[in-house]
Amino acid sequence: MAKQSSLNASIKPLLHPKHWLSWVGLGGAVAISHLPWGCQRVIGKSFGSLMYKAAGRRRHIAQVNLEICYPSWTQDQRDTLVKQHFQSMGIGFFETLCSWFRSPKMFAKQTTFVDHGVVEKLLSQNKGCILIGGHFSSLDLCGTLLAGHIPVHPVYKLQSNPVINWAMEHKRNRVYEKTIERTNMRExxxxxxxxxxxxxxxxxxxxxxxxxxxxxFNRECATIAHVGRIIKMTGAPVMAFNYARTETGYSLTLEEVKDFPADDEVAAATLMNQLMEGFIASKKEQYFWTHRRFKTQQDPNAPSPYRPK
Structure with a gap:
């Protein structure tokens, strides 16, 4: 059963005093989202450096992920990338606020969009299309910018804070033609x-x-299976979405994924992971290394790699 979205729910329960601090924080977020773009990048980088020092658990997760994915690197190389990652995530925090509270038009001149006609080609099959992407620090803003070029329907996860979730869903609903909560297969x-x-x-x-x-990255990893099942069931063609923050703005690129192996769940998952590795290669610091990507072990009795050492 799909989880309950806030889009059609009353806001009244969220006006209870227990939520007032969240509303104050949201008001502050609106204010800082209107800082100049260059200023946001500078402050975001500093904010990320602060989080690097304060968020010990997340720092540990990132370090473990890099030990798994880049075992030949020196510790200094991994430490440098972790610091750069937190700085990138700090900038991404401001980009998320801009995606919620600013017009995407302000970034239009700084954005390049390339699809080589693949959208028109795949939609001409009249089977819809599955767009495959990953989690990078400019996710929310680049998604908003993508919606200015194609009518994409993103699948998303509800947030635990009901006020933040309300803001997220309502702001995204203004940008996208439709958003889909991740358990709502019917939609x-x-x-x-x-x-x-x-x-x-x-x-x-x-x-x-x-x-x-x-x-x-040469480690067996639990990879979502039902995307391949949906492709097999519907015959929908597949595109890959590669996006990035650049020195001057943002880059959005769409490519066709030919011969997607929907009949073989492991082959499908392997292909998706290979796509992610390719996306990560050119912008390693922007990837979400603080996610516990390897938390589910192939051996159910094996200890978590993220356990404290």
């Missing part, structure tokens, strides 16, 4: 039948029940 199928593009970020660990194991 995913409906969007594909209506020849729309459904966007999945496929690089998180959803647990053993929803995954198959496939190599990610």
């Amino acid at each position: 995913v199928i409906k969007s594909l039948k209506n020849n729309r593009i459904v966007w999945y970020a496929v690089d998180q660990d959803y647990g053993r029940r929803h995954s198959v194991f496939a190599p990610f």
